[in-house]
Amino acid sequence: MRPIDWIVLIGTLAVIVAYGVWKGRHKKDLDGYLRAGRQLKWPTIALSIMATQASAITFLSTPGQAYADGMRFVQFYLGLPIAMVILSITAVPIYHRLQIFTAYEYLETRFGVGTRTLTSILFLIQRGLSTGITLYAPALIVSVILGWNIHITNVVVGLMVVLYTATGGTKAVSRTQVHQLLIALGGMAVALIIAIHSLPHDVTLVEAFRVAGRMGRLNAIDFKFDLKTPYNFWSGLIGGAFLALSYFGTDQSQVQRYLTGASVTESRLGLLINGMVKVPMQFFILFVGAMVFVFYQFIAPPLFFNTVQRAKVATSRYAKDYEQLEARHRQQFVEKRADVQTLLKAMRAHDNAGVETATNALRLVQARETATRAAAAALIGRTQPGADNSDTNYIFLTFVIDFLPAGVVGLVLAAIFCAAMSATSSGLNSLASTTVVDIFRRLGKPHATDAECVRLSKLATIAWGLFAIAFAEFANKLGSLIEAVNKLGSLFYGTILAIFLLAFYTKRVSGTAAFLGALIGEAAVVWCAIFTDMAWLWWNVIGCVVGVVAALLVQTVVAEQKPTSPTSAAV
């Protein structure tokens, strides 16, 4: 890091935090603090929704994923626009009509306080842990690549978020998110331009595309139906739609973003714009990774991108084995670069047979290189059992640090920390709302004044912020943790969605039937997770469908059970 990078990084973050504090400086009642006085317009809502979902790991890990596995991850988002349309038609008018603070508040009007409390607690557990990961992930990656102290990074970033989130509430969160997302996307755009510009001068953009495509990195769509493949068209469209319905429709960190809308129209427009922009945005981030991949076809990449693990294996008893792998990897790179040049020559000569021959040779050497990288990862796993032996998260930042010019490195780091702060602030904000509205005010002190609730919301934001920082301090094994948190979410999202769908669409299903249906749906998800190879995106579908069908069957069988409250909230 050069001085200009530090100036850009510290300057950007300081301005963002000061802006957040300034925007939220006015004294507020609970509505002002938790729903921004329901005054926000759709552009702010749309960007806030996108910024909540796009954490630092999105900007760090997604390009690495394209580097290692191609662009097929974009299919994960295909169900999202469908979910946005469904939520705009159903959930948004109901939430607005009931003037609720949290999504779980609505469940009480339909199924009673027990279901509301259960879903609130499930949310607090899941979101509390994942907010810690949101904070921890970029700190770990930056500490590995730049050698920063991970503890200081965690604490400093965490406290900056707590400062403006606690003082300014939802309005400060949403307003800062607009700028944070724009900075993050701007940083990625600059990185993309420089990646393309850094390619050898005789390689055109179309040739770069063709090299990436021939090497399987532009595989955006795969129509093959396979329940075991994590990302294909069908799992993305169907499983992704269910996941997005649950995440955007029932997760308070998202629901709170569009509850701030000045009207149903503003909230709906916010969600729909998110539906229109999100898929191209993810495609763009993946495309950055694909171009970084092409760049590393001409410049030798390291065998393993995580420098800390690399250093550890170099001083272990496997050091010689690792050196041999590095030598093999260097040799394979030389072969691969020669094959890429042959491919380019064949393309320029419009020699189709030559293109096919060069592609086949390239794929063979690439397969050998992949095997060498896998052997290195296995060696690292043996050196440190339980260590994170995936280097996907480190690829993009390694490229940024090694090849981007002074100033731009600071900008990209600022982009990454802005993304971390925006996702963390939404998490803390929603945790505070649920703690105060669904737990404290509902179960503890129903007649608490607005002033008391605002004060407690600020304290809850600080407490959850400290919890997230503490969890980040003690967390390790990044790769497995992130996977665990994602899978943990999918274990419950389907079932929670089932409860909400029953509440939205049925008038006669009682609280008991919904509860039993949810238990059966959850059991089905757990069974799939333990006893089948089903990809985790499908768990959302299973939990939701089984939960709804089981609740309807229970309601039919136990016909004498009266509905809890035939409510006007059902549509």
Place this chain on the structure above:
Amino acid sequence: MSSEGKVNWPWLYAAVLAELALLILIFYAFTKAFA
């Protein structure tokens, strides 16, 4: 699209879904064109 103006919701929902369909087609063409 104005915050105050009337929004034709069915058309907007259709536009979101049509954009998705178009993106899928573009992504598919992109995949095939450079494979």
